[in-house]
Amino acid sequence: MPGPWSASMASHDIVVFGATSFVGQLVCRHLWQRYGADGEMRWAMAGRSREKLESVQRELGAEAASVPLIVADSSDESSLEAMVKQTRVVLSTVGPYALYGTELVKVCAERGVDYCDLTGEVQWIARMIDRFEATAKGSGARIVHCAGFDSVPSDLGVHFLQREAEDQFGAPCKRVKFRLKAASGGFSGGTVASLINALKEASADPKVRKRMADPYALCPSTSEPRPRQPDVRFKEYDPDxxxxxxxFIMAAINTRVVHRSNxxxxxxxxxxxxxxxxxMTGRGxxxxxxxxxxxxxxxxxxxxxxxxxxxxxxERFVLPKPGEGPSPEAQEKGFFDVRLFGTTERGDTLTVKVYGERDPGYGAxxxxxxxxxxxxxxxxxxxARAGGFFTPSxxxxxxxxxxxxxxxxxxxxxLSP
Structure with missing residues (x-):
């Protein structure tokens, strides 16, 4: 196994792998606007095609020509090794991750290099934890899945609510409800591709199907009893x-991430x-x-x-394909508005709001x-650092x-009390 990572060896703080994808280009634009080519974060763009990477540079502007480019392919482990040893953090937008992400997680876990992605594929995350968590803990690599709309608003929303509950009541909330009040934005083609691949895996393997249905699928094993989890499967009235x-279509991944955080x-x-x-669909x-x-x-x-x-x-006529996404105008006009309702063991209640600008699947x-x-x-x-598989919160x-x-x-x- 290759030797572990050292921060002093990295020439970049962040490498965006999949920089030429639709969402990858948006990530690069965000980092460019935040840090330019020589700000406090040193970052680089990576992908399979130098020509396409140079095109992204040109889209960012003439000054972006100084942003470093790295050619790497998800199916070529030697190119991934060469990319990973240059950075502190790999940010990957290359999905579906169950098809294209395993080798990169393996290399980062072995090298001790931090990694984050946008996956919402429960079955794949579970496999990565099973296969590489011990390696990551040994090397110091910190792996963070689900670092986009699935599941940051849920995971950080619950973190914020519990922090407020401890401050207000001196105790955490034992029951929390996440309710999407409103949102504007289209389906991500990459999210659709990941969903389709997950359903294919579940159809072909009963063990995968069973694990995907388990709300504790991403939690370490424990001898403690776990309660049956509530699950809105059709329609119902929520008095809170x-x-x-x-x-909510994203509940299948978000709930698993929140339980892993706990x-x-x-x-x-x-x-x-x-x-x-x-x-939420309204009253009456x-x-x-x-x-x-x-x-x-x-x-x-x-x-x-x-x-x-x-x-x-x-796939061919209805759903968006990977690489497809909303116009810049639609991204700017998009938003999401969430309410989280919490109740402590003694019946104290708390409501918080999580709001995000831009469309959830891409801009946000x-x-x-x-x-x-x-x-x-x-x-x-x-x-000092401890490695392993973490949630964002x-x-x-x-x-x-x-x-x-x-x-x-x-x-x-x-919002209350």
Whole structure:
């Protein structure tokens, strides 16, 4: 096995791998606007094609010609080795990660180089933890999955709510509900490709299907009993949100990340902590109809993707493809607005708001992962480090919270009490 990483050996703080992808270009634009070519963070762009990397440079502007370029391919381990040994943090946008991400995680874990990505693929994350966590702990590599819309608003939102609960009540919330109140933005082609691949894996392997259905799929094993988790599967009325709610497509990954955060914190919120996510559709008959339509629509979409004949039609004629995304105008106009409702063991209640500018799948996500990588790079230069697989909130906590509010267009606010 190659030797571990040393911060003093790195010529870059961050390397964006997949810089020519749609979201990769947005990440590069964010880092360029934040740091230029010679700011406090030294960063580089990486991908399979030098020609395409040079095109991204030109899009950023003439001065970006000094941003270093690295040619590397996800299927060529030697090129990944050469890339990884030049940096403190690898930021990867190359998905679906179950198809293209394993070798890079392996190399980072062996080399002791930090890594973050945008995956929402539960089955793949679980495999990476099983295969490489011991290696990462030994080398000092810190691996952070789900550093975009899935699952930063959920993970950092719960972190913020629990911090406020401890401050207000001296105790954490045992029951937390995430409710997406409103959002504007389209499906990410990369997210769709990852979803389709995950459903293919689940259809082919009952063990994968069972693990994906487990809300504790990403948690370390424990002998402690775990409660049955609430799960909005169709439509229901939520008295805390005072709204009808429907299933949220990202809940399948976000809930697993939040439960892993609790586990990595030594079950600071309790072994009996409960968490679920849903979409608010409003009050009265209109809200009821909205929840009915949303629940039925999501069930129909998932059913169509799960069946090979309809999946073929959806992939070719309906769903966005990797590399496709909204216009700059649509990205700017997009947003998301979340409410988190928490209840302590003795019945105290707390509500917080998480708001983000720009469309969730691209404009907001690119800034989130950019700030995750920058926070990791800053930590990497501070000396002592413990390796392993972390969630964004457990590794970065309030430091990331501050960065997201200062540089990623996000707000975390306590609404009540």
């Amino acid at each position: 949100a005072k709204s009808w709610v429907a299933p 586990a990595l914190l030594g079950y600071a919120w309790g072994y009996d902590f409960q968490y679920d996510e849903a979409v 008959a209109k809200g009821w109809m909205g929840a009915l339509a949303a629940g039925g629509g999501l069930a129909g979409l998932m059913g169509a993707i799960a069946l090979p004949p309809t999946r073929w039609v959806m 996500t690119s800034r989130m992962i950019g700030e995750v990588a920058a926070a990791m790079a800053a930590q990497a230069g501070e000396g 457990v590794l970065l906590g309030d430091r990331l919270l501050e960065r997201l509010q200062a540089h990623a267009g996000m707000r975390f606010e306590r």
